[in-house]
Amino acid sequence: MLISPVLQVAMLLEPRLTDVWTPNVALDTIASRVASDPSWHRPQVVLDALKDPWTLDVVATRALETTSLDDTIRQAGAFMGIDARGSRLATFGDVRREVLASFEPLDEEAKRDTFEYATEYFRDFYPHHNGLPESSVARHERSRTCVRRWNEEVDRARLLHAASELVRLANEFEFPEGSFQKPRIMEVDGVRALIGTMGDDHHELTADIHIVCDPGGDDTYTGALGATSSPDQGLSIIIDRAGNDTYDGIECGLATGRLGIGMIFDRAGDDTYRGSVGGPASAFV
Structure with missing residues (x-):
């Protein structure tokens, strides 16, 4: 039936x-x-x-x-998540373009302002960091402006679709057989990827890296980890297959999305996560 x-x-x-x-x-x-x-x-x-x-x-x-x-x-x-057309994104490059397109209505100044405000927003959730938030007309006006941008200008449906597709691609990602002797950076389809080794790598991540794919080893990650660290980065994702890894994230730098999508997808191992303000698993736009 x-x-x-x-x-x-x-x-x-x-x-x-x-x-x-x-x-x-x-x-x-x-x-x-x-x-x-x-x-x-x-x-x-x-x-x-x-x-x-x-x-x-x-x-x-x-x-x-x-x-x-x-x-x-x-x-x-x-x-x-799925959009009305039921479309799928085939590559990580497609996802990054979809993310950036969702913010196209914002000009460069608005992007920078919203990105910087996100850090202040996260700090407000940690009163021990810098005291209680300062109350001022200018502060409230900036907050209203950022909320208005989020509600009226950002294509949230498109961003949600990109996020769901990124998770699917990460889940389906298959590591190739073999391993490089040293970590290597490759750029494909507008995405800059850092490929790790089976050894104990140290990955220090910055805004020019969109994806980290590490097949194994007890790795150490420092910097912005699965976290967007510039207004135009779009996405930042770590896919780690195995090993007892250590993640030391900077401020807003541990599975954090600011004007984009941030994600850590660690499949196995006894891992350690250390973060600061705006992490882990925080998001603002």
């Missing part, structure tokens, strides 16, 4: 639903569940189902694909 896309989506999210329910009842149930428990809507597929019901066949397909993923990744809903 065929099951409509809306019911496929609904049953993934609410196991009690059955195929005898109509699509309208299923959507009503999803909407009611979200209204009663806002935290339940984390999987992006819920928002897609309610926002774009005409593309539910695509949404359902993408939702079903997530069932084979690691539980912690699937629960975060990161793979659920």
Whole structure:
């Protein structure tokens, strides 16, 4: 028996639903569940189902694909995002271009100002760092300006789509056989990649590196780690396959997104993470 896309989506999210329910009842149930428990809507597929019901066949397909993923990744809903066309991005270069395109409405001055404000914004969450935030008309006005840019000028749907595709590409990435003798930098399709070795590498990362791919070893990472460190970087991601690694991130430098996407994707090992203000796992635009 065929099951409509809306019911496929609904049953993934609410196991009690059955195929005898109509699509309208299923959507009503999803909407009611979200209204009663806002935290339940984390999987992006819920928002897609309610926002774009005409593309539910695509949404359902993408939702079903997530069932084979690691539980912690699937629960975060990161793979659920999809735009109305259901398009996929083929390369990391495609993702970076998509990220940069989402900020195209901002001129260079606005980008720099928003990027710098993000650091101040993060500091405000750490009162021990520099005391309580100073209250002033100028400070509040700058805050309003940055929020307005985020709400009115940044293409958030495009940015979300790029983020979900970046996670998918990182999850699907396959390390080639063999290893370089020394770390090597390569540039392909507008993305600058640092390729590590099977040994114990020390990677000091700066804004000109978009991707780090390290196949193994007990590595040490310093600098901006899986963190955008310039307004035009777009993305910064570390994919580390194995080893007991140590991550020492600078301010806003540990899985941090500022005017872009930052991510650390460490697949195995007993790792150590040390960060400062704006990390780990912080984001502003």
